[in-house]
Amino acid sequence: MKPVYIVGAHATSVAEHYEFSLADLALEALRGAFKMVTPALEPERIGAIYVANAFGEALVGQANLGAALASAAGLSGIDALRVEAAGASGGLALRQAAMAVICGTYDLVAVLGAEKVTDKLEDRMEAAQMLSIDSDTEADIGATLTSQWALLMRRYMHEYGYEAADFAPFPINAHSNGKHNREALYRFSITAEKYLKAPQIASPLNMLDCSSLGDGAAVVLVASERLARELTSPRVRIGGSGLSTDTAALYQRRDPLLLNAARQSAATAMQQAGVVHADIDVLEFTDPHSIAAALALEASRFVDRGAAPRHAADGGITVSGATPIATAGGYKARGDVGGANGVYQLVELVRQLQGNAGAAQVPNARVAFAQCLGGVGSTAISHILLAE
Amino acid sequence: MDIAKHWRQRATRYRMQGQRHRETGEIRFPARPSALCEDPAVWEPYILSGRGEIYSFTVLRQSADGFVDLTPYPLAMVRLNEGPLVVAQLTDCEEAELSIGQPVEMVTRRLKDTGEDGVLVYGYKFRPVLS
Missing domain, CATH: 3.40.47.10 (Thiolase/Chalcone synthase)
Structure with a gap:
């Protein structure tokens, strides 16, 4: 695999964050990840945000999460999208981000896993998780x-x-x-x-x-070799x-x-x-x-x-x-x-x-x-x- | 309401209609589209016997929307006599008497109540074979 790096990583606590919205949690994770990077990177350096989320529709009542969370971060205008593969969404977002950086499309992609589940009660959470199994012959029975x-x-x-x-x-x-x-x-x-x-x-x-399901957000910043070499902070390949x-x-x-x-x-x-x-x-x-x-x-x-x-x-x-x-x-x-x-x-x-x-x-x-x-x-x- | 979604399943849910491969004789359940590499007509409709044995089972004490009134309820993977596995609720049985390998047979029962304006969804469950 061609060189591609994680140059920043941060997660919020996992909890019943009743006082925080999906956007609040996303912003806390983004800020934390950028704080790890030295010298400081301007947020404008982000080429794209890849949101990993499984339950936006079912538990938050919100889709179109690329635009929703990019604008919450004050980055309206940049490339932003959501990837979904149920519980594998986070790994999928990293994989897509790494491929986009290797292709040379972006120098920096923020992989943002964000989930807000506690606005709903247990039976709705269980139903949201059932979306990942076969609807007609498993979930319906x-x-x-x-x-x-x-x-x-x-x-x-x-x-x-x-x-x-x-x-x-x-x-x-x-x-x-x-x-x-x-x-x-x-x-x-x-x-x-x-x-x-x-x-x-x-x-x-x-x-x-x-x-138990909980609310939380986590970010890794995926960078090209060129950008990673500008930085003095530690990185992972x-x-x-x-x-x-x-x-x-x-x-x-x-x-x-x-x-x-x-x-x-x-x-x-x-x-x-x-x-x-x-x-x-x-x-x-x-x-x-x-x-x-x-x-x-x-x-x-x-x-x-x-x-x-x-x-x-x-x-x-x-x-x-x-x-x-x-x-x-x-x-x-x-x-x-x-x-x-x-x-x-x-x-x-x-x-x-x-x-x-x-x-x-x-x-x-x-x-x-x-x-x-x-x-x-x-x-x-x-x-x-x-x-x- | 999902009326068409459940109506579309009528052959699967009421008759245990699956498919038989015209060349190999393999039987599968439920019916699904032929694979991209297959002749679209190679799988023909086939009604299964509705008999099999328990491959594994569980009793759910935490369930989802539409099933809360039923809880707790037993659920099994059943190895059908014709070969395929299927997942289904068990009925007319006590948890303590269930075991892997136990013979079971298909019965038609109410599966789910989709609410005041919705449909009562009926389909297959399995019970221990009456001797």
């Missing part, structure tokens, strides 16, 4: 995004001989890291005992194995990018426990970057539930199929393990920010690669892997980030 992961978890337990309790290390790890993250929605630890006692949401998924798709309807897959799009997108990104699994120091996955993290780790070939819960029980996913995940809390503790999740992942990985991740810092992290999924892996986008 009462399936939800959560139920699809629950069906996969039960089948996985059956095929590989696990109990629900064997998945506890995933949320325990997420909360153990998330309590150090000032932007996390839930800043407390949980125990295996609490996990076992948590009420069911969609059996076998319980409350401590389900993420985007080494590879892969996108792949699978059926929207889960039941149409020959092997539902294999996330094919995740597998393909990971292989493409790693091949482009010229890295192998052993090179990767820190990872971010779409992990609203343990089973999602487990299947993504396996699909991306970091662990063998059927081995992810054992790998987690052996400490493999902690900050000192072979595949540290959810170092900022993951979807579970940081909070699930819909279409902005993919940009939150990047903000955390930039911190890791620049040694700014605090208590959850992976020592000497040089190579990072980000993967976000839309639906139950119908869209998968993987990126490799490299420390400079």
